[in-house]
Amino acid sequence: MVKPLRVGLLLSRTPIITPKPAPFLQAYYKYMSELEKRLMWTFPSFFFFKKGTLTQRKFNELQKGPIARNKNIIFAQGEPDVHFNRDRRFKQEIILEPDEQEKVREQPTVTEADTKNDIKSLERKIEQTLYLLVNLKSENKWKLPSFEVPDNARSLHYAADNGLRSLGGDSMNTWTVSYTPAAVLKSKDNVPEFLIKKHILQGVFQPDANVEFAWLCKNEIKEKVDEDYFKQIEVLL
Amino acid sequence: MRTHLVRNFSTSSALLGRTGVSIVPPVHHLIRFKKSQLSDKARPPKSWVTSAGFRPQITRHDRLRQHYNDTLASDLLLLNYTHNETTVEGARRKPRAPVTPYSVYQPSKPLPQHTQPTKDIKPRTSENIPHLERISINCFAKPAIENRDLAITAKVMLQHITGMKPRDVFAKTNLPMFHLRPGMPVGAKVEITGEAMSQFVSTLTELVLPRSRTFRNISGKCGDGNGNIGLKLTKHDITLFPELENSLELWPETFDIDLIVHTSAQTDREARTLLSGLGFPVSSEIRK
Numbered sequence: 451m452v453k454p455l456r457v458g459l460l461l462s463r464t465p466i467i468t469p470k471p472a473p474f475l476q477a478y479y480k481y482m483s484e485l486e487k488r489l490m491w492t493f494p495s496f497f498f499f500k501k502g503t504l505t506q507r508k509f510n511e512l513q514k515g516p517i518a519r520n521k522n523i524i525f526a527q528g529e530p531d532v533h534f535n536r537d538r539r540f541k542q543e544i545i546l547e548p549d550e551q552e553k554v555r556e557q558p559t560v561t562e563a564d565t566k567n568d569i570k571s572l573e574r575k576i577e578q579t580l581y582l583l584v585n586l587k588s589e590n591k592w593k594l595p596s597f598e599v600p601d602n603a604r605s606l607h608y609a610a611d612n613g614l615r616s617l618g619g620d621s622m623n624t625w626t627v628s629y630t631p632a633a634v635l636k637s638k639d640n641v642p643e644f645l646i647k648k649h650i651l652q653g654v655f656q657p658d659a660n661v662e663f664a665w666l667c668k669n670e671i672k673e674k675v676d677e678d679y680f681k682q683i684e685v686l687l
Numbered sequence: 688m689r690t691h692l693v694r695n696f697s698t699s700s701a702l703l704g705r706t707g708v709s710i711v712p713p714v715h716h717l718i719r720f721k722k723s724q725l726s727d728k729a730r731p732p733k734s735w736v737t738s739a740g741f742r743p744q745i746t747r748h749d750r751l752r753q754h755y756n757d758t759l760a761s762d763l764l765l766l767n768y769t770h771n772e773t774t775v776e777g778a779r780r781k782p783r784a785p786v787t788p789y790s791v792y793q794p795s796k797p798l799p800q801h802t803q804p805t806k807d808i809k810p811r812t813s814e815n816i817p818h819l820e821r822i823s824i825n826c827f828a829k830p831a832i833e834n835r836d837l838a839i840t841a842k843v844m845l846q847h848i849t850g851m852k853p854r855d856v857f858a859k860t861n862l863p864m865f866h867l868r869p870g871m872p873v874g875a876k877v878e879i880t881g882e883a884m885s886q887f888v889s890t891l892t893e894l895v896l897p898r899s900r901t902f903r904n905i906s907g908k909c910g911d912g913n914g915n916i917g918l919k920l921t922k923h924d925i926t927l928f929p930e931l932e933n934s935l936e937l938w939p940e941t942f943d944i945d946l947i948v949h950t951s952a953q954t955d956r957e958a959r960t961l962l963s964g965l966g967f968p969v970s971s972e973i974r975k
Contacts, residue, residue, distance in 0.1 A: 468750045
């Protein structure tokens with residue numbers, strides 16, 4: 451008699467874009483980058499725009515020159531320190547053609563799935579990692595997908611893969627991070643559940659009608675699952 | 688009444704309400720200093736804002752680091768993890784056994800022929816997940832032997848693509864048949880860390896390598912045995928860096944460069960896995 455085993459799946463969708471830093475961090479970055487610009491070397495326009503060329507003329511016309519130093523004038527707020535057409539007391543501001551600047555446009559990070567609160571979509575919360583949670587109607591309990599390991603199974607990750615295909619169909623592309631299980635979960639019936647970590651790369655999870663599913667981030671998982679269960683999987687998320 | 692003064696980083700005397708140096712000729716040295724202030728010990732380190740060499744290190748959100756922290760680190764830990772692992776001792780000279788009063792004063796046992804000493808491989812934990820340490824870039828500009836000005840071109844080229852100030856490389860050997868003499872400038876080199884390294888890696892993996900016609904992939908066999916990976920970029924690849932691409936007519940010549948990516952990985956295989964996760968194309972043929 452083979453000891454019964456269960457295999458679970460930690461199927462995640464990794465962040466699609468870099469998250470926006472916290473407001474305090476943004477302020478810190480802004481301060482440091484302004485300080486860096488202040489200390490930066492003068493832009494060598496003589497290197498990029500050769501003397502007497504049309505491009506040099508166009509570039510020079512766009513620039514706002516510094517206030518020139520004049521020995522006959524008393525500068526109350528400090529004398530200009532002009533070198534290569536830059537006041538070295540300040541950061542150098544280089545003005546480019548307006549069309550060039552307009553090319554970079556920030557796109558919204560809130561997607562259509564976010565506004566509709568479509569928890570079945572993979573395009574929600576693109577700044578965070580999402581994990582697949584399922585709710586079988588027979589059990590009526592949200593948890594990570596888990597399957598019985600058949601006696602003739604070749605290995606845990608094969609069993610996990612077969613289980614995922616039988617539950618969610620064949621129309622997705624996943625990558626198994628490692629054959630090593632990421633964790634063992636304890637259950638009341640004393641059957642250990644080994645968690646295999648996977649990433650979804652492409653496609654959709656399409657289960658039967660009697661299975662509910664959701665792609666959720668860590669905070670949302672906490673609200674959906676039992677407290678004891680969340681304590682066990684918290685470190686993995 | 689004195690109004691708000693703009694600070695000059697070259698001199699801070701103005702802030703204190705004095706001129707600092709004499710501006711009325713004849714100019715003499717009027718700044719009082721002690722000789723001990725001129726020693727290296729008295730100079731503030733570069734990390735201090737009062738130092739002349741100060742440069743802010745963290746100026747923007749690091750995308751590569753964020754990706755590493757969010758996704759890569761936990762994956763690498765699981766990938767490299769082996770259950771009940773113990774330290775694998777590296778090859779090194781060991782004392783002779785058994786220890787006798789005679790053997791204590793004997794030289795230690797040499798390694799077998801053609802084997803280099805290697806480091807111990809410690810069990811993989813969350814403390815030693817491989818990460819990028821630094822990238823050293825070396826550019827040997829061969830045409831600089833004929834035309835020594837091209838060594839400056841190589842230096843400026845490295846400065847453009849890395850954003851850091853490179854150092855000169857001088858010839859050490861005397862090779863009369865190549866007209867090479869010791870002391871001739873033959874190229875430039877630079878080591879990048881932190882933000883500059885992250886920027887360089889993302890430019891390389893997102894803009895340069897995908898468009899390169901010559902670069903195939905990082906071989907599945909490469910590495911120096913300590914988790915450091917070397918790769919080469921040809922002079923055509925260099926022109927794909929956006930810093931050079933938009934002003935190609937300014938560059939009479941570009942040069943091949945050698946990169947060495949230093950990682951904290953214990954084996955080459957782990958280092959290659961890390962690079963693959965960072966977006967470098969790595970060949971699938973495997974060697975430990």
